[in-house]
Each structure stands twice: as structure tokens, then as C-alpha cells.
Amino acid sequence: xxxxxxxxxxxxxxxxxxxxxxxxxxxxxxxxxxxxxxxxxxxxxxxxxxxxxxxxxxxxxxxxxxxxxxxxxxxxxxxxxxxxxxxxxxxxxxxxxxxxxxxxxxxxxxxxxxxxxxxxxxxxxxxxxxxxxxxxxxxxxxxxxxxxxxxxxxxxxxxxxxxxxxxxxxxxxxxxxxxxxxxxxxxxxxxxxxxxxxxxxxxxxxxxxxxxxxxxxxxxxxxxxxxxxxxxxxxxxxxxxxxxxxxxxxxxxxxxxxxxxxxxxxxxxxxxxxxxxxxxxxxxxxxxxxxxxxxxxxxxxxxxxxxxxxxxxxxxxxxxxxxxxxxxxxxxxxxxxxxxxxxxxxxxxxxxxxxxxxxxxxxxxxxxxxxxxxxxxxxxxxxxxxxxxxxxxxxxxxxxxxxxxxxxxxxxxxxxxxxxxxxxxxxxxxxxxxxxxxxxxxxxxxxxxxx
Numbered sequence: 546x547x548x549x550x551x552x553x554x555x556x557x558x559x560x561x562x563x564x565x566x567x568x569x570x571x572x573x574x575x576x577x578x579x580x581x582x583x584x585x586x587x588x589x590x591x592x593x594x595x596x597x598x599x600x601x602x603x604x605x606x607x608x609x610x611x612x613x614x615x616x617x618x619x620x621x622x623x624x625x626x627x628x629x630x631x632x633x634x635x636x637x638x639x640x641x642x643x644x645x646x647x648x649x650x651x652x653x654x655x656x657x658x659x660x661x662x663x664x665x666x667x668x669x670x671x672x673x674x675x676x677x678x679x680x681x682x683x684x685x686x687x688x689x690x691x692x693x694x695x696x697x698x699x700x701x702x703x704x705x706x707x708x709x710x711x712x713x714x715x716x717x718x719x720x721x722x723x724x725x726x727x728x729x730x731x732x733x734x735x736x737x738x739x740x741x742x743x744x745x746x747x748x749x750x751x752x753x754x755x756x757x758x759x760x761x762x763x764x765x766x767x768x769x770x771x772x773x774x775x776x777x778x779x780x781x782x783x784x785x786x787x788x789x790x791x792x793x794x795x796x797x798x799x800x801x802x803x804x805x806x807x808x809x810x811x812x813x814x815x816x817x818x819x820x821x822x823x824x825x826x827x828x829x830x831x832x833x834x835x836x837x838x839x840x841x842x843x844x845x846x847x848x849x850x851x852x853x854x855x856x857x858x859x860x861x862x863x864x865x866x867x868x869x870x871x872x873x874x875x876x877x878x879x880x881x882x883x884x885x886x887x888x889x890x891x892x893x894x895x896x897x898x899x900x901x902x903x904x905x906x907x908x909x910x911x912x913x914x915x916x917x918x919x920x921x922x923x924x925x926x927x928x929x930x931x932x933x934x935x936x937x938x939x940x941x942x943x944x945x946x947x948x949x950x951x952x953x954x955x956x957x958x959x960x961x962x963x964x965x966x967x968x969x970x971x972x973x974x975x976x977x978x979x980x981x982x983x984x985x986x987x988x989x990x991x992x993x994x995x996x
Contacts, residue, residue, distance in 0.1 A: 551593050554583045561602055568651035570871065573900060574658050575602050577915075581979040595995070597987045604631045604657060605638075607650065610700040612678055614693045617686055626697050628676035628704050628712075631657035634989040637708055638674030639664055639924060639931075641715030641743075644722065646681045652871070653677060656715075656895055660924070662982035663917040666956045669928035674710055676701070682717050694725035702730050707738040707934070713927050714743040716870070719789070720755075724748075739934025742927035751930035752942045753949065754923070759793030759893060761922015761953050762866055762914070766891040767801060768957040769912045769974070778802030780888075781862040784821075785809045786869035787833050787840060790893045790920070794866050795821050795829075807857035808840060809869060814857040815840045817849040861885040868893030876901040883909045892916035903975060910971045918956050918978040925952045 552560070557579060562572055579598060586592040612624040627650060630638045640660040643653070653675045661673025678697060682690055705712060714723050723743045730740055737749075744750035753760070767777050780803045784791050787808045795805045804820040808829060821829065825847060832838045844851035858865070858878040865887055867873050871894065874882075879902030882890075889912035892898065896916055898906070906913040929948055933939055940948075956978075963984075964977025 551587075554579055557583070557598070560599075564603075565651075565654070568654060570651045570655040570896075571658065573872075574655035574896060577896070577900060577903070577975070578658075578662065578979045578983070581976045582983050585980050585983070591991065592987060595991055597990055598983075600990065601632060601661065601983075601986065602658065604629050604654060605633065606630050607654070608704050609650070612680070612693065612697050612700065614689070614696045616689050622693075624678050624680045624693070626676070626678040626700060627653050628701060628710070629653045629657040629674060630704075630710055631673040631675070632661045632986060632990075633672035633710075634986050634993065635665060636670035636672050637706075638710035639671035639713070639927065640673055640675040641677075641713045642718045642722075642726075643675070643677035643715040644680045644682050644717030645677070646679050648677045648679045655871075659895060659917055661986060662979065663921045664924055664928075665982040665985045666918055666959060666978060667921050667925045667928060667952055668955055669925065669952075671924065671928050671931075674712070675715075676712055677715065677718070680717075682722070687721070690722060691725045694722055695729040698726045698729040699733065701726075702733050705730075705740055707740050707931070711739065711927075711931060712741055713924070716788075719743075720745055739931050742930040744930070746939075749930075749934050751926055751933055751945065752940070753945045754926050754930060755789055756793040756796070757926035757949055758920050758923030759790045759795070759868065760797045761925065761949060762790070762868070762891045762893040762919045763794055763797040763801065764922070764950060764953040765914045765919040765957055766864060766866070766889055766912075768954055769889060769891075769914060769972075772957075772961070772972070773912075776801070777864070780804070780864050781806055783807045783857050783860055783862045783865045784893075785814070785857055785867045785873060785897075786894065787829060788868075790923075791866075791868040792826065792830055792833070794868055794893050795826050796823075798866075799823060799826070803864070806862060807860055808843075809857055810840045812839055812841070813851060813853040813855055815844045815849060815851050816857065816860055817843075817847060819847070819849070858882055859885075863888050865890045866893050867897035869897065870894055871896045872899050874898040874902050876905060878902070879905045883911060887911060890914065891919045893920050895920065907973060907975065913974055914960075915975045915978050917982065918960055918974060921956055922949055922953055925949060 657675035664671040960977030963980040
């Protein structure tokens with residue numbers, strides 16, 4: 546087939562939408578990659594002949610199942626569960642489980658597709674997958690969550706395994722849920738293996754796993770700034786979210802000398818001009834992790850502003866770290882950030898910036914680290930947990946910290962290699978991440994033939 550006969554980007558996306566109707570998040574994730582990959586493969590006939598991008602955008606399988614459980618009042622409840630196994634060309638499927646009422650097949654397919662590229666960038670042998678349920682853990686008792694997790698794993702266990710598919714946590718799935726899920730897997734199979742990551746230290750977990758995603762996003766920002774002779778030190782920073790990723794992003798920014806002035810939750814955001822220093826971060830962690838409270842309490846306690854129903858992107862600052870959820874920076878908010886003098890963005894959440902917002906950032910030559918690169922620290926340490934489980938050993942915190950920094954530096958450098966930046970010239974980290982990740986997965990797929 547001649548190059549001139551290839552489908553173009555518009556035709557490719559039309560076909561994808563026709564095959565996956567109504568899955569807008571999935572369409573967005575694929576387009577964000579395809580817009581760069583079509584340019585890269587324009588003169589590379591082998592990728593066209595093998596239909597590599599089409600195959601990457603078609604999950605190996607999507608498993609959907611019913612999850613029945615009883616609440617504390619004896620009522621039978623019914624949820625839906627999924628596991629999307631997108632691509633295992635470079636290793637077993639790897640990706641988190643999300644429990645949230647917004648979860649649907651489109652969101653999980655977008656996350657599994659994105660995970661394939663993210664895992665490729667780490668350099669570790671991991672494929673891409675994602676799963677979860679529309680179950681809402683908020684307001685549920687520990688016993689209700691345990692019963693749900695046991696029912697969920699009773700179906701999921703037959704689709705996962707230490708050499709097949711290794712889930713982890715995500716939104717709504719923390720240490721408590723991982724413990725319940727692993728306990729049920731062990732109970733059903735009578736095997737103690739590394740089938741889940743994010744486990745407790747007492748039963749095969751890895752040190753610094755809770756910190757890894759937030760730390761990694763900040764390390765990536767530091768590497769972007771270092772490349773142009775700058776650093777996080779002295780910068781004012783906006784962080785969205787107040788969960789695990791946001792908390793440890795704040796901690797690492799503080800350690801590097803930056804000043805975080807915002808955090809958010811589903812109700813709004815707090816603006817703290819004093820800065821969320823170590824003392825205030827400790828209060829925030831207790832509020833969110835132990836008391837399960839709202840940020841209004843933080844604002845009242847420290848006498849700072851709480852803005853209900855809004856996100857923090859109108860506050861002027863040097864750097865932004867979106868760490869909450871997908872599409873939390875709209876195009877208009879991206880333009881506001883640029884107008885206010887923003888210098889860099891590092892995405893701690895998955896796909897938190899709308900597509901046109903990404904274009905606005907890159908057009909304005911803002912340092913922009915896409916989530917598949919910037920938030921890969923979490924899955925990187927999950928990959929290291931898999932290695933520790935396989936070896937029946939536990940690595941020290943110093944070993945893991947050094948490995949995390951090294952992995953994030955490697956991801957940064959691969960993005961620069963393929964991002965078009967030379968010397969102090971502007972580097973397109975979105976293109977760099979997409980192309981670098983694509984090459985590794987695509988070449989493995991070619992080696993396997995038509996499968």
C-alpha cells in the first residue's frame with residue numbers, strides 16, 4: 546500500500562468513534578496520541594501495513610461483570626465491574642482499579658490506553674490495563690467496603706495473576722481496599738503471590754508507593770526546569786486535589802523549596818497565601834486520610850479563603866500540578882493560567898487537561914508534562930513492587946527513592962529525545978512522550994506478527 550493510500554488522522558478518528566460510540570473520554574485519549582503518531586509514522590510503511598495504531602486502540606479484551614453485595618441493613622446492592630486489558634506486548638497488563646460512581650467503560654478504556662503508553666515510558670516490562678466499578682466507597686462502613694471488595698474479587702480473580710494482569714489502586718481504592726481484595730484472592734486461590742500492588746508493607750508491599758505518583762510529578766517538573774537552567778525552588782505552585790497524589794506532590798514541592806498555595810476537593814478549593822508548609826500539610830493529611838473531612842475545615846482552622854464550586858486555576862502562580870481527575874483544566878482555565886504568567890504544568894492526574902487546553906499551553910511555549918510521563922512514578926514503583934514480590938525480598942527506602950528518581954529522569958530524557966527540543970529550545974513533551982512510548986510497544990507488536 547502506497548503512503549498516499551493511508552488513512553489520515555480524520556479518517557482514523559471517524560472509524561474509532563464509529564466502533565466505540567459515545568465513549569468520549571476514550572476518543573479524547575486516542576486522539577491526543579494519534580495526532581503525534583500519524584506525523585511520526587507518515588513515511589514508515591511497516592507500521593501502516595501492520596495497522597499498529599488501530600490495534601493499539603482496540604483493547605485485547607474488556608471484561609464486564611455484575612458485583613452483588615449486602616449493605617449493613619441487609620439490602621442487596623448491585624454494581625458493575627470491569628477490567629480492560631488493553632495491551633500486553635511488553636509485559637503483563639498493569640494498571641489500577643478505580644471505585645467511583647463516574648466509572649464507566651469509556652473512562653476505563655481511556656485509562657487502559659493511556660496506561661499502555663505510560664508503562665512503556667518507564668522502561669519496565671509492563672503492559673497496560675485498567676479496571677474498577679461504579680461503586681462509591683464514600684459513606685460506606687469498613688464492613689460494607691469489605692463485602693463489596695470480596696464480591697468484586699470473586700469474579701476478577703479468574704482474569705488476573707502475577708504473570709497475567711497485576712492491578713493496583715486508583716481513585717477510591719487505597720490500602721484498605723487493596724488489603725480486602727488481596728485477602729479474598731488469597732482465600733480463593735490458596736496462593737500468596739504478587740497479584741496486586743499497593744499492598745501493605747506487612748504482606749508484600751513496597752516502601753514509598755504512596756508517595757511515588759506525587760513525588761514523580763514534581764521530579765519531572767524539576768527536570769524540565771533544570772534543562773533550561775531553573776528549578777522549583779522559590780516558585781509559587783498551584784496543586785489541585787487533596788488525596789494521595791496531591792498530598793505527596795505538596796510534600797516534595799516543599800522539600801525542593803517551592804511554595805504551594807492551593808488544594809481542592811469536590812466542593813471547591815482553598816487558597817492559602819501563607820503556603821501549605823509541613824505543619825499545614827500534616828493537618829491536611831489528618832483531615833483527609835483519618836477524619837475524612839472537607840477543606841472548609843482547613844480554611845476555618847488556618848483563617849484562609851475557601852472558594853466553593855470552583856477550581857484553583859484563577860490564582861496567579863508559577864507552576865501548576867493538576868492532581869485531581871480528568872479534564873479538570875478547561876481551555877478557558879488554561880488560557881487564564883497563561884495570562885497570569887504560568888511557566889510550567891506537570892500532570893499528576895490522568896489526562897487532567899482538555900485537548901484544546903494542551904494546545905494552548907504548547908502554543909504559549911509553557912513547559913507541559915503530560916500525565917503519561919509526569920505521573921508514571923506510581924506505576925514505576927508498582928513495577929518495582931512486582932520485582933520485590935518475585936524475589937521474595939523488600940528493598941530499602943533509599944534504594945527505591947534512587948530508582949524512582951532514575952526512572953523519572955529516564956522518562957524525561959526520552960521525551961526530550963523525541964520532542965524536538967535542541968539546546969535551550971522549546972521541547973514538546975507531549976509529542977516526545979507519545980512517540981517514545983509508541984516506538985517500544987509498536988516494535989514489540991511487529992515482532993509478534995499478526996496477533
